[in-house]
Amino acid sequence: MALLFFACQPAAEQPAAEAPAEETTDLAMEAFETNAKVVRQYLDHFINKDMDAMKAMMSDDFFMSPPEWGQDSLDTEQWQEREQFFMDNYSEITFEDDQYFAGLDDDQTPNGDVRVYGNWHFTYNGNNQRGAMKFYAVFFFNEEGKINGVMEWFNTADLVPKDADS
Numbered sequence: 001m002a003l004l005f006f007a008c009q010p011a012a013e014q015p016a017a018e019a020p021a022e023e024t025t026d027l028a029m030e031a032f033e034t035n036a037k038v039v040r041q042y043l044d045h046f047i048n049k050d051m052d053a054m055k056a057m058m059s060d061d062f063f064m065s066p067p068e069w070g071q072d073s074l075d076t077e078q079w080q081e082r083e084q085f086f087m088d089n090y091s092e093i094t095f096e097d098d099q100y101f102a103g104l105d106d107d108q109t110p111n112g113d114v115r116v117y118g119n120w121h122f123t124y125n126g127n128n129q130r131g132a133m134k135f136y137a138v139f140f141f142n143e144e145g146k147i148n149g150v151m152e153w154f155n156t157a158d159l160v161p162k163d164a165d166s
Helices: 002-007 020-049 051-055 076-087
Strands: 057-064 090-102 112-125 131-142 147-153
Touching: 002 051, 002 076, 020 051, 020 076, 020 090, 020 131, 020 147, 051 076, 076 090, 090 131, 090 147
Parallel strands: 057 147
Antiparallel strands: 090 112, 112 131, 131 147
16 A cells, blocks of 8 residues: 555656756857857957947946056946057057957856957057057857956057167
């Protein structure tokens, strides 16, 4: 009789199964592919000096961590001043040899963020001297697909205009 009693009990509710790691990685890689296109558009807007288009791609709580020594994270207003400085003082801007890689979480698993490497080429408007700089950045995204943050690394000395006579 006890066997019949236990056999007729409803099955205990099972906790929801987590998505298999492979499925989670596939979703993160799909997000990366989409977000890499967003980063490329963002960089194109910078090249075209379209600040409004760049701002439209950013979240309300956007932050930037610039490579300049002594600067902490910048908010949107500080970021805009910095980007406007570049737009006002440099022309013939191109971004070449760009490569995009998936951002990784603490477990080295893709998370949808984007790492980008490339080379900026530009003319400094003060003396019409050409310049170039190697660039690395990580772009972070929120759930809505907006750029939530950017961390950049490059040699800021490459931006300093050289004396035209040297």
